[in-house]
Amino acid sequence: MYYPIALNIERKKIVIVGGGMIATQKLRTLQGYGAYVTLISPTITDEAKTLLQALDGVWHERNFEKDDVNDAFIVFVATNNKEVNEAVSAAVNAQQLILRADGVSQGNMLNQAVVRRGALSIAVCTDGASPSLTRKLKQRLEEQFPASYDAYVSFLAQARQHILANVPRDKSRALLGRLVDEELEQYVAQGELQRAWATVHKWLDEANV
Numbered sequence: 001m002y003y004p005i006a007l008n009i010e011r012k013k014i015v016i017v018g019g020g021m022i023a024t025q026k027l028r029t030l031q032g033y034g035a036y037v038t039l040i041s042p043t044i045t046d047e048a049k050t051l052l053q054a055l056d057g058v059w060h061e062r063n064f065e066k067d068d069v070n071d072a073f074i075v076f077v078a079t080n081n082k083e084v085n086e087a088v089s090a091a092v093n094a095q096q097l098i099l100r101a102d103g104v105s106q107g108n109m110l111n112q113a114v115v116r117r118g119a120l121s122i123a124v125c126t127d128g129a130s131p132s133l134t135r136k137l138k139q140r141l142e143e144q145f146p147a148s149y150d151a152y153v154s155f156l157a158q159a160r161q162h163i164l165a166n167v168p169r170d171k172s173r174a175l176l177g178r179l180v181d182e183e184l185e186q187y188v189a190q191g192e193l194q195r196a197w198a199t200v201h202k203w204l205d206e207a208n209v
Helices: 021-029 044-053 082-091 131-144 148-168 168-180 182-189 192-205
Strands: 013-017 036-040 058-060 074-077 095-098 111-119 121-122
Touching: 013 021, 013 082, 021 036, 021 044, 036 044, 044 058, 074 082, 082 095, 111 131, 111 148, 121 131, 121 148, 148 168, 148 182, 148 192, 168 192, 182 192
Parallel strands: 013 036, 013 074, 036 058, 074 095
Antiparallel strands: 111 121
């Protein structure tokens, strides 16, 4: 059983060994997190080249060497060569995180399927039992929380800071709970931010009476 956790990988060294579709998929998941990404493989896909460029990453166009994982925070093993995969595992120490695409039980971490809407992240994982179910649940969540949902999350963050700055601590907690309100969500979804803020300001006035 894997313990679910969110990691800050900004400025952390991430190493990917392999250059095929699995390695490319890992590069997609690393977009926007500010990690230092290094990929080791004699060849890589065209998409991987584009993704690496966007990440300002480094491609070592050669076979894996044991020193490649020195100081790596996370190591993704994404080759179809068992000998290479075993060599990477042998080079990683017990304090490093490693995911092996050829057998998750041989590593110590899993990637979760993530639906991200601004600051909101919803992760799904079946501990490797059923990747198909993981994908299906992710699709359902993407439908339940459309891309526009990030505007609502952004509004909540701004409204929270506004309340904390203008309402005494003994009253702010109740107001913060009221922010998760269906009416506010609908206003933001419909682009009626003025009405959403008017509602919040009404609550503020009531709280400060």
